[in-house]
Amino acid sequence: MHEQLSVIGAGLMGHSIALTAAWAGLSVKVWSVDSQDISRATAGVQEKLTILESNGLVTPDERAAIAGRIAFTVSLEHCVSSATFVIEAIPEQLALKQQWYEKLDRMCGEDVVLASNTSGLSPTDIGRQATHKHRILVTHFWNPAHLIPLVEVVRGEETSNRAVERSMSLLQSMNKKPVELKKDVLGSIVNRLQYALFREAQYIAEMGVASVEDIDAAVRYSIGRRLAVTGPFMTADMGGLDVFDSISTYLFPDLSTHSGSLAQMREHVENGRYGQKNGQGFYQWTPELSQRMNQEREQELIAWLKKDKRKRSNETT
Ligand SMILES: NC(=O)c1ccc[n+]([C@@H]2O[C@H](COP(=O)([O-])OP(=O)(O)OC[C@H]3O[C@@H](n4cnc5c(N)ncnc54)[C@H](O)[C@@H]3O)[C@@H](O)[C@H]2O)c1
Structure with missing residues (x-):
């Protein structure tokens, strides 16, 4: 199905999601709070296009056509009037998103998919005040959205299979790598993994095993390179499951189980x-x-x- 895309919010994520879509040949309308926000977003799109062009990823002609496919507006009605698929990228506040999903649910026909770019809020919670919950889900792009392929597609308790299928196919047409989550879990897949690594990195530093710089270097020059080619399961298969099992047996009990940030991190933030x-x-x-x-x-x-x-x-x- 050919989707007519609208993006709500023109901040860091909103304008780069719009750029991703336009780069793949889709026309996209973007709603923003005011003209200042639109100026920032327009400049953001142009800066990114300059870098893409200087790296030979788009030609000067393509660049003009891509920018021409993005239409910014401060009129919400105009933005969603012809939309079949809406991606929301407004600030990460549950109450604000809930109000917006109630409003979008009223403004958009029942078949219009409403997808949130939330970093970690639950799609079920976000759609709590909406009537047509079957079309609400999460499409979590990673920053910078036009350069990172992954999009996590997270269904809520009442999300329909059709809404998930349409999301997967739209994201594929945007040259993204969508991955479907069958359950709504805190942090989706990648933040769970990223924060497990971050907790252990803090723990190693706190134990005085190595400096922050050396821990970063150790990751960058080893698993950092390998994980881009083989994820954790394929890495284990290639290393030998007997070996990974034996290491897990003695190492898991020794890993950090802290339930919050460790001392050095807390001190920085405080x-x-x-x-x-x-x-x-x-x-x-x-x-x-x-x-x-x-x-x-x-x-x-x-x-x-x-x-x-x-x-x-x-x-x-
Ligand atoms: N920044 C990241 O690295 C990142 C990564 C993945 C997901 N996200 C998620 O994407 C969403 C947007 O994040 P962002 O970093 O683009 O935020 P941002 O602050 O850069 O942009 C938010 C945009 O929302 C609009 N807006 C501002 N105030 C509003 C209001 N009161 N009501 C409605 N709209 C308003 C404006 O257009 C603004 O530019 C959030 O849910 C965030 O958690 C962010």
């Missing part, structure tokens, strides 16, 4: 050291380090996208 955003955290974020790391990460993600693109074209030829 003292207002939030990391890159205000210059200090586990690292001292000088403007040079910040710029270098932003560029390095972006270049790596772009290199992966190029590989994905080559793979797709090899598969179709």
Whole structure:
């Protein structure tokens, strides 16, 4: 089914989700709170297109066409009037999202899928005040949405199979890698795994085993590289399940089971050291380090996208 996409919210995630769709050839309407927010989002789209163009991922002609497929508006009615699929990317506040789903549920026909980009709220909770709950679910894009392929599709208690199928097929048409969750669990798949790693990293540092820099290096130069090719289960299969079982037996009981952040992390947060955003955290974020790391990460993600693109074209030829 050809979907007519609308995005609600033009912030960090909203405008890059819209860019992803437009890059894949879809026209998309984006609702935003005001003209200032639209200016920021328009500039964000242009900046990202500049980087994509300088990396040979889009041509100058394609660039103009992509930007032309994104229409920003402050009129919610105009934004959703012809939509068959709505992706919501407004701030992460349950009460706010609930009000919005009640409103969108009233404004959009029963067949229109309403998908939240929430980082971790439950789709069942988000749709609590809506009448037509069968079309409400989560499509969780990762930041930066135009460069990270994964989208976690999370169903609520009353989400229909049809809404999930339509989400999967829309996301595939946007060149994304959608993964379906059969149950609504806190943190979906990747945040559960990411935070298990983050807890253990904090624990290793707190025990004085290695410095923060060395723990980061140990991950980056080992499993960081390998996990991009083989996930945890395939890695275990390739390493030998007998070996992984034996290690699990002695290691699991020794791993952290802390139920919150550990001391060093708590101390940073309590003292207002939030990391890159205000210059200090586990690292001292000088403007040079910040710029270098932003560029390095972006270049790596772009290199992966190029590989994905080559793979797709090899598969179709
Ligand atoms: N930032 C991330 O890394 C990230 C990653 C994945 C998912 N998410 C989720 O995506 C959603 C949007 O996050 P973001 O980082 O793009 O936020 P953001 O603050 O950058 O943008 C939110 C946008 O929502 C709109 N908005 C602002 N106030 C509003 C209000 N009171 N009512 C309705 N709309 C309003 C505006 O267009 C604003 O630009 C959140 O649910 C967030 O948890 C964020």
